[in-house]
Amino acid sequence: MSSELRQIVAVCLIGIGSLRERFATALVVVIGMACVVGVLTSMLSVTAGLARAYFRPEDATRAMVWGGRATFDQMRSLRPDAIGTILDAPGIARGRGGAPLADAEFLMWILPVEGFAAGSLQVRGVGPAGIELRPAFKIVAGRMLHTGMRELVVGVGAARKFGLTVGSEVRLRDGSWPIVGVFSCGADIIESYLVGDAVTVMAARRRAGFAQVIVQLVDAKAYPAFAAWLTGNPALSSVYVERKTDYDRRELGMNTVFFTRMAYVIGTIMALGALFGVVKIMYATVRARTREIGTLRAIGFGATPVVVSVLAEAALLGAMGALVGATIAWLIFDGREMWVWGAFQLRVAPSLWALGLTWALVTSLLGGLLPALRAGRLPPVAALRVE
Amino acid sequence: MKFLPLVWASLWRNKAESAFTLLALCIGFMLFGTMIAVNAAYEQAIDDARMDRLIVACAFDCGAIPLGYRDQLARIPHVTAVGAVGWIGEHQQDAQHPITVTFVDEGIRSAWPELPMTPADWRALDATPAGIFLTRKAAARRNVRVGDTVTMYSGPQGTLDGTGIYYFTVLGFIPDPPGWRSAGGGPSEIIIGNLRYAQNWGRPDERDLVNILRLAVDSPENARGVCRQIEAWYTNASPALYCVPARADAQELAEANINMRQISLGIGAAGLFMILFLCANGIAESVRERLSEFGILKAMGYRDGHIATLVILEAVIPTLLAALLGSVLARGVDALVAHLALTGIIEMPEMRASLAALVWALAAALLIALVSAVAPLYRLRHTDVAAVVAGR
Secondary structure (H helix, E strand, O other): OOHHHHHHHHHHHHHHHHHHHHHHHHHHHHHHHHHHHHHHHHHHHHHHHHHHHHOOHHHHHEEEEEEOOOOOOOOOOEOHHHHHHHHOOOOEOEOHHHOEOEEEEEEEEOOOOOOOOOOOOEEEEEOOOOOOOOOOOEEEEEOOOOOOOOOEEEEHHHHHHHOOOOOOEEEEOOEEEEEEEEEEOOOOHHHHOEEEEHHHHHHHHOOOOEOEEEEEEOOHHHHHHHHHHHHOOOOOOOEEEEEHHHHHHHHHHHHHHHHHHHHHHHHHHHHHHHHHHHHHHHHHHHHHOHHHHHHHHHOOOOHHHHHHHHHHHHHHHHHHHHHHHHHHHHHHHOOOEEEOOOEEEOOOOHHHHHHHHHHHHHHHHHHHHHHHHHHHHOOHHHHHHOO | OOOHHHHHHHHOOOHHHHHHHHHHHHHHHHHHHHHHHHHHHHHHHHHHOOOOEEEEEEOOOOOOEEOOHHHHHHOOOOEEEEEEEEEEEEEOOOOOOEEEEEEEOOOHHHHOOOOOOOHHHHHHHHHOOOEEEEEHHHHHHHOOOOOOEEEEEOOOOOEOOOOOEEEEEEEEEEOOOOOEOOOOOOOOOOEEEEHHHHHHHEOHHHOOEEOEEEEEEOOHHHHHHHHHHHHHHOOOOOOOEEEEEHHHHHHHHHHHOOOHHHHHHHHHHHHHHHHHHHHHHHHHHHHHHOHHHHHHHHHOOOOHHHHHHHHHHHHHHHHHHHHHHHHHHHHHHHHHHHHHOOOOOOOOEOOOOOHHHHHHHHHHHHHHHHHHHHHHHHHHHOOOHHHHHOOO
């Protein structure tokens, strides 16, 4: 180990060792940074939770086919007579019995349940392959609906939000439909909906048309040929094809773009406030350690170890604050259920811990820079004279 | 007043540290002010939505209701006015320039009088069916002036002649209507057109169809009853109707989104918590370093009350100053937040400057200053004057 490195380690240890005497001052940095990271990670846990609800591992090999430019789940632009042609496209994986692993579906608002948000409850009409396309789908209470019957199953998210259970009824256009089962689907967004047989629900609403066909491709490479075949097919007057991951990104973006930007704006503002706080505290620290620094310089320690020790102290306090903030956010929010046009669980993901730590380290290092430079420039003799 | 020179001198004892403390406090109050404004905006949006205004839409996923319902609904007891609203949303030059025009009929004048159009505006709209009024933000975004022509492409077969192009003449500009900024239009902007033009020039198969009907009732107490009556009468109609008072709709919209009201208060509190410790540490440090000075003051005859006043003023002056500056700076952040809200479906009500936000900030500043001064004052009160003056 070089002499300078040894000096750096020694001065850092001295500085950190004396933190106990400056406990209250150090606590200000830790609490400040904990607030910054706590707020940032808490807000971004919404985005992380929604991302988990939308992005499924299998989506990388899936595609969506829409009618024309209508690319929302509530649209009805895909005519039923076009579905057969779409299922003939090359590259579609085969399910049980050799049938194409693809499903024509739609999402439909229904009347609000008394006392809850208007229109928040939606029915997803799915076809025979709809369940096969969702390997995590599992009935947790009651039974699965029977195809062709006027009955629905409800996702666990919607069941909790709207107080629905087996035996509850919801009103569709042709009367009340019973809920015969409750399902879970690995925290997928579909848990926020009621699920019914697409053709039966379509008959009840007296309006034909699907929103999209969800297609399982044999592999991701099959997508270009699949998309080209559909868009160039004269039998399909107007279809739009996209990868499922692009759809997920679009949906997630619409729901979270404002909130995510807000999180970063607020995180930046708070970090700026914390930065000024760190500058103030580290100046006070340098002032409190003036004699100590003067002594170290007088016995041969260089300016660099002193500068590094101040920066290291700032970084250490910032990191401690980040860990405290992220831990508090994790304890309060991780796994907590929230509803933003659908149920999902907040998630203080490992990437958010890393982001919080980076955020705090950058802030505290920037905040420690000016005081560190001042500490490095302290003339030893003058420093030793300080009372 | 006699304490001020002493307080001022002590505040600037360590100039750099004081300046950075003040900056940190300003940032904390700036965040607090913005969060108060966000919270107030959501509250105001709900308050602006009136209980005696009803919104009637298609109940079961049909998207449009016949214009003929307008006259039927007008005959329901307690209904004082009915107006029709239809939206056509597509783009101008390309898909990157979306535009949504809210077409209204004459009945909207009475059914939705909160729409900020003057009688002269209504006369102009009636005289020029292809005319439009833009909110100031919508106009600024498109850089249009009165008399300009705005075209909207509504897709193939979107118009009577099959071209899908609507030609609008800009008649004037209106303020943003109260409530949610997307109410009746695309996010952040409203463009009002004449329903007659949409009916005559739009797709023939969509003639006599509108998106919603707006109703006014004679009193807020009758709103729920009228809604129940409409839903009951139209249960078996095709399409069936769904009715909700505008205020209930605003509340439901706020609840269906991310709850910004709760979140803003949490963030504001976190910001204040952050600066509370900084402020308390600053005062404690100041008192600790000046114990001998306080000892001398006591020896000179300053009573405990005077010393307490000095310490409290030392805490109050920078926090109040920071609260004032932070509140001013918060207006800039408000504009940034409003700008961010232009995208996405999280709808954000209009944020307005309010005296209440400043009062909250000043009250918070006072509270922080007082709490910060408690521990140092306790320490001073139990200080042995003789020992301090003797340097022990």
